[in-house]
Amino acid sequence: MEKAYFPMKYYNLTQGYLNSSTHQGTYALDTAGKDSGKDAIYAPFSCKVTKKYVKAGHAYTVWLTSLEKVLTANGKKEYLTMMIVHPEDIAKLKVGQVFKQGDLVCYEGKTGNASGNHLHMELGIGACGWHKNSYGIYTIDNAVKPQDYLFLRNDTIVKNDVYKGTKYSFKVDDNSSSIVKYTTTDLNERKGPGTNYPLVNTLLENTAVTVYETNGSWARIEQDMWVSNNFLTTKKPQNYYKSMEVYNCETLNVRQSANNGLIVGTIPVNTVVSVIEVQNDWTRIGQNKWVYNAYLK
């Protein structure tokens, strides 16, 4: 049975529901990602889009309902619906569309009443919609406190979990399915699980990567980013490169040198890169290959 997971890689609470004007009478949590950019929101469980609200000038909203009952952090087994508010890029989502757990659903945004990119998240039991509460705020039906029901993956980074003196902490799942492995050779990254998929980048030997799922002899180390699992090991080398992921842009320029050197190529969003050295705003990811830090996380 799947566990229900917090849907982002960073937990950065910006508003809770206690003593909070715009969340009155709700169990809504606002969370920003790593920074002010638009972080990805992943399916918290295998789910179906059950409802969508897209209206100019309003907060765009999408409802994801679990396909089966999921195990919750407080030990229950429930069908859950997550309401995701403020994304800008949900026009392409269709009611009935299915996502596997961990799939990219959309990115944080700031449609409606939002001062910056963030996820306004609410959780309800069953396949539920929303209603207007006595404070005039639209909120999910059958609401429960997200931190009682969702697990945090053990690799999720907690940047802040306190709002107005109240801590909103999630239970960490020490057995979350993602695991850290290390490349045993220079390793090609491809858009899918097979050599027929386009090559996007090469990771250096001894780079740490996070494996989210496997498919045959392939391992997914990011959304739409795969490497051969045959050249990964759980044995930690004495020295290894950390890896980072391209985000907050469609493609990232790769330059011959730091400080806006000649462009020698581009790599798409979600590409995982080896971090060899960092010089001020620039990171070297290979021989004569530099990228700008602001688009890595």
Ligand SMILES: [Zn+2]
């Ligand atoms: Zn909110």
